[in-house]
Amino acid sequence: MEAEQLVKGYSLGKRNFTWADLQGAILNQANLSGINLYRAKLNLAKLEAVDFSQANLMHVDFSDASLVNANLTGATLIKSNLTGAELVNADLSHANLKQAKLNRANLSGAVLLGANIEMVDLTETNLTGATMPDGSSYAEWQIAIANQTVDTTTEDEPEEPLPANPPNLPVAVVPQVKKRLTKEEFWHHIPLPTLALLWISYFLLGRVLAGLQAPLILYLLAWFSSVTWALNESLTFLTSLSVGVVVFIAIIFQEPTIIYNFYLLFLVVIIIATLFAFWVSGFNLKTSLVASLSLGGLVAGFFGLCILFFVSLNTWTLAFQVMIGVFGAALGSVAWLQMDQAGYTKQENLQIFGGGTGIALLTGWILGSLLHQG
DSSP states (O other): OOHHHHHHHHHTTOOBOTTOBOTTOBOTTOBOTTOBOTTOBOTTOBOTTOBOTTOBOTTOBOTTOBOTTOBOTTOBOTTOBOTTOBOTTOBOTTOBOTTOBOTTOBOTTOBOTTOBOTTOOOTTOBOTTOBOTTSOBHHHHHHHHHHHOOOOOOSSSOOOOOOSSOTTOOOOOOOOOOOOOOHHHHHHSOOHHHHHHHHHHHHHHHHHHHHTTOOHHHHHHHHHHTTGGGTOGGGGGHHHHHHHHHHHHHHHHHOOOHHHHHHHHHHHHHHHHHHHHHHHTTOOHHHHHHHHHHHHHHHHHHHHHHIIIIIOGGGHHHHHHHHHHHHHHHHHTTHHHHHHHHTOOHHHHHHHHHHHHHHHHHHHHHHHHHHHHO
16 A cells, blocks of 8 residues: 555545555655554654554554654554654653564653553663653653662561552553463463354365365365465455365366366456556555455355356355355454464464364365265
């Protein structure tokens, strides 16, 4: 996405720009109050004096971006990446910076009044002249935190303990390392309803592929599509599209007639034409490729269903299974986002996704093969 597209869409009332790729964009002095840029890429962007007040900036990549004099009052910056960002004189009043990365960030002169900086490591952050969450200067804040560390251990008569939070003193914000989930937490926080949709869709996909006598490579392609988000978060959408593409290819492999080959050629032409159209319109190559593959996947899924419904009428049950599989994969593929929010590591997400979809595919293939033989 280009900066001009974002500004134009915002001026027309659009506020949802999740996953937007705005690396290196120039948006100085733009009014983007209340915008939703969840998981957007704004690294190396020029965002000086931009208005991000009340914006949703969770998981946004602001690394090495310039946010000098930016208005971030009330913004949600949970787990955002501000590594190396310039936030000189930025207003972060009442912003939520929980677990944000501020390594090498420059917040000199910034205002953090009322901001939530829980679990934020400030050891490499430049806070010279900054106003801290309690209203004190950074120097006063450091002294107050140091004074809170009191050794009350004595061998004789113990001294009267200090109150937990002495009046007029800020609460110390100690950098914390993200804790791994305990065994009980691990099983308690698993989003079973969402994952169940994903597993059911891959079980049905295994049955469909078995009924179409698909080659092993298509099973591997289907399984890999469930974990493409690990390569790039923006590829989450490929999970559901791949279900339709895999079934479409399986049909062609089963009955390589002229009409099916024509469909395949038509699909390739659509992908190339869409890629070219987006590229000449000013979109970068990555955005153009994602758009072309998205449209190609939708077309492939549509043709696959049409073939199953209107050409191979004896396999109408497979068509319904494909439809359920596509919708289930679309809804279930976002489970890793829920797990990420709950505290699961990327490795744990991969194990649950890869293992679950692999077992579901295998189970579907076994049952489909048995029914096909019967």
